[in-house]
Amino acid sequence: MSKNFQRYLVTAALPYANGGIHIGHLAGVYVPADIYCRYLRLNQQDILFICGSDEHGVPVTIRAAKEGVSVQEVVDKYDKLIRESFEQFGISFDIYSRTSKAIHYQTAQEIFKTLYDKGVFIEETTEQYFDPVANRFLADRYIVGTCPVCGYADAYGDQCEKCGSSLTPDKLIQPRSKLSDATPIKKPTKHWFFPLNQFESWLKQWILEEHKEWKTNVYGQCKSWLDAGLQPRPMTRDLDWGVPLPIPNTEGKVMYVWFDAPIGYISATKDYFEQKYPFGEGKNGNAEDWKLYWKNPATKLVHFIGKDNIVFHCIIFPAILKAEGSYILPENVPANEFLNLEDEKISTSRNWAVWLDEYLKDFPDKQDVLRYVLTANAPETKDNNFTWKDFQERNNNELVANLGNFVNRVITLTHKYFQGVVPALNENFVQKSDIDLLENLKTFPAKIAESIENYRFREALGYVMELSTLGNKYLQENEPWKLAKEFEKNQARIGNVLHLALQIVGNLAFLAEPFLPFTAQKLQKALHLGRFYWKELGSQDLLVVGQTIENLGLLFEKIEDEIIQKQLQKLAESKKVNELQNKKPQPFASEISYDDFAKLDIRVATILKAEKMPKSEKLLKLLVDTGIDQRVILSGIAKHYSPEEIVGRQVCVLCNLAPRKMMGEISNGMILMAEDADGSLKFIEPSAKVWNGGKIS
Template sequence: MKKPGNYSRILVTSALTYANGDTHLGHIAGSILPGDMFARYCRLAGYDIIYVCGSDEFGTAIEMSAIKEGISPKEIIDKYHFANKKAYEDLGMSFDIYSRTSSDIHSKTSQDFFLNLYDKGLLYQKTEKQLYSEKESRFLADRYVKGTCPVCGFEEAKGDECENCGSALSPLELINPKSTITGDTPVVKESTHFYFPLSKYQEKLEKWIDSKADWKPNVINYCKGWFKTGLKDRAITRDLDWGVPVPLEGYGGKVIYVWFEAPIGYISNTLELFDQKGEPEKWKDYWFREDTKLVHFLGKDNIIFHAIFFPAMLMAREGFVLADNVPANEFMNLEGSKQSKSKGHAILVKDVVKKFNPDSIRYAIASNMPENKDTDFYWEDLQAKNNNELGAILGNFVNRTFVFAEKYFDLKVPERGSLEQIDNVLIESLKSYSKRIANYYESYKFKDAVGETMNLVRDANKYFNDTQPWKAVKDNKERCSTIINICLQLCHTFAVLFNPVLPLTSEKLLEMLNEDKANFSWDKSYEMCLPDGQVLNKPEILFVKIEDSQIEN
């Protein structure tokens, strides 16, 4: 195995998907596609790497969706866990495991985590007044309550915030509070909760983040903002039915708060992965050894959890590896406004994969990835990327190469004779392209990686035009044979270098070249791997043109 810098192995995570709705392109651009592209690159680079993701299935939002739809929370999460898992598969995502936080293994892992901190005396309890519905026999947390905003007088303010004036609220501050579900007027009752002493970890966290010179400025600045205000201790239990039960006697009706338990999903999913592989101890290599490079991919709304809360939990637990990087993305909006599944303004993955080539969707998002600022998804842009780049540049090059191979060389790799300067210049450029693109992946610059890969195809097309194989085939067949040999070698190069963003196309190219996976690695991307005489398979059209009618709503 090759080593990624000073590390021996890589653990990649994409933010867990909340299982109360269908996943949309905003999630893909924020955390899923960059994670998948990075994981795919790392595998090709020969690193020891696992890629972990899954569904986040507890919390009030799922319980509320269930109450509203008149079904159980379990029915909600089953529906969306499997739907989202399939949507990700359809879009070519290559998780080593996509599991769920409702699994037994996750409950146990979270409870062990909780107990470890409890046994060390790190957690403390605090009794607080809370709203309680006698009719529903439940405490009304956050969004279970609505009422009048004490700041602006808006009558539909939620228990945790007023959407009218933007104030952060607590349910007790609301005037005329009512249960969101039944409209019942709650009473005030006392409840005791466990707290995590986050404030104690501020200094350690600040030092840790100060050592991260290579993190994105947006992530560092966001954390510094929190440090400036001062970190406050946070409740890690809730009065709810739907969640991981607090593992202590006398705490019935209390669960571990989802902010605390969900990120433990990365650990429990790793455990589950190696359990399935029959190596139940191996997960420890990834979580307990300092030479593991842990990378969390996420959208900017999740920075707080991955750069502050979760690392503090891991520091408290001791011995666990902390993130090497948290390359958070900004948002990808939809034609000018934020994608939101709750507001119905989002492109659902399950719909879009039915209409378009998954690779074209991946490419359009990757070329416009919101790495440093918000970007917008436009249907016209998907069409343009598919037709003008994937089809007209990559598809065209592959197509004309195969047309020649089929028509003049019996669908075999023709012999490569003596090389001319134009051949050498191109062949020598492959290594520097490959290194440059690798550097972009290693530094989480996915947009640049994809752009540079397409630049290489532009060079390849120029080579085809300049060498004029259609003339050579008449005047000098041996020369034509060399040109087409080199063009076929380039198709192999593209199968490797495009794999992170275009996995399905990459597979098709390998199939057309009749290549097994022996030469399928980053280091082989700049070598002339195809032997003379290798029998090729019939070419396929890689990208079908997207017509105007297909993108009109």
């Protein structure tokens, strides 16, 4: 552990309160952040783990419009869903706050006003996009168009969700408003710009010279931005939802979400101490203690984010704090890359995701399985891919066959040969394999710690599983079940083997805790262990001779193929629904004159008989009453309707279509149908009964 810091402040990116949490969020931000914080607590560090719902910004207002409810209803709904999902999944925040709280408005406005009073902002009237139909200015996310990089037709004005490119509305091809689909125009409006260019030289020194230890992807992206040159960036928007500006005559303008959202970390810390000390002071502190974490250089600030938020957390937010002048800056920003799903980019708009709340319902006791898979497959240095097959294999071949198998064998054998009591270690029967095991055991806490402290969580988890493998190998080499064939003779040796194997299990109960907290808790309880901390691990003395061990059964269960198939089917259905929702009608046919249209004689008719055409999968033979005659019409609707369900229905018939011979039958007319987005055919029929022969005009 670093000796330079007295306390740790760890933040996890504030999720937008416009939907649930998916595996991409978990792998990129929340699982690694939780591992880090749980490890720090095991090291008895003074730590605060901060998060909360980001309830401003255009994605929230877009969701409200889509669901047809107020923005407040949307943020209340999804804040509840997100916080409950995190709690059930074991993400151990010290506080999960909200940016709609008064304390956040107050904090964000104080910082904005400080910069305003210092003359930091540049007030400028510029041409901004405006929707002439909706009669309002458009934030970047309210503008969509074709991405100039990959050609995706529905890229946002600030970023392409398909290829990840950062954009501006000016770069979009054929931009259009999400509100009305109209082509936006530009109109003048006044905004307050933060002069990032004035902080460029300081940022180059602070990042490129002082933080070369940052992850390659983070450092590289920052360098790319800085090398390209920074420009002033607007910190205000023309919106009716957000934190109002704390300056006069600015009605209808709010803070840019990326100005107020990171300040949510500060307001959440204040919120934590106000809840802890509601009367200002307590026995061991007071509500002003938030300053120890934000205004004291003895605090190490670490931001866990996804790679799409690097510029905001490494360049914009630090520059704002630097301009304000009284806050500490992040020591590290360990951003992960993206996690794909079944070889496709995770997309909330396309509902191509594994949602945490749904996972918790489908796998109610398998939080640690998902935590394990997302850590073992973490996108730490490059984009990685989640597949349900890999999820199943890692559970069955690693958790069940390695860790679970080792723990189960040790506890089962202890119950079988020593009535569930920790046997003594007899020095007279210690062998070289025992000594080697203990020497190896001592190395694991330091190896795991070094990996965690350098944000290599996948590697750290690998060491945990390596220790379990070591235990399995030790059992297999010493074979106490074979020695037990002559139990009286070999009792001391069997006791030694199980005593040391149990010490491995005891160490795993704590070394695995940052990664598999639910499993660790089960183990600690079954082993009747007190609380041990990291500095005590690697020891052969965690379990006391004579201590009773509970037989807790299987730690992990195999996941069968049918369970995985259900998840794959759910994804397939999700993809189909998305395709239907985004399917667009075919373009109009070429223009015709009214005289051409007038030639069409369309009448209401009733279907009298219906039967399948022999040797045809598509055609039904219909007898219809047009009010003038009864005629046979062959219609290609056999895959959409059975003969029985359509007899007696009134339909629309094009009666003056020239007869056509089909499969030996003459068809006299055409039934009018409409094709739905899913390809199904629907009858065009009157809303109320009409006499046969009624003309449609």
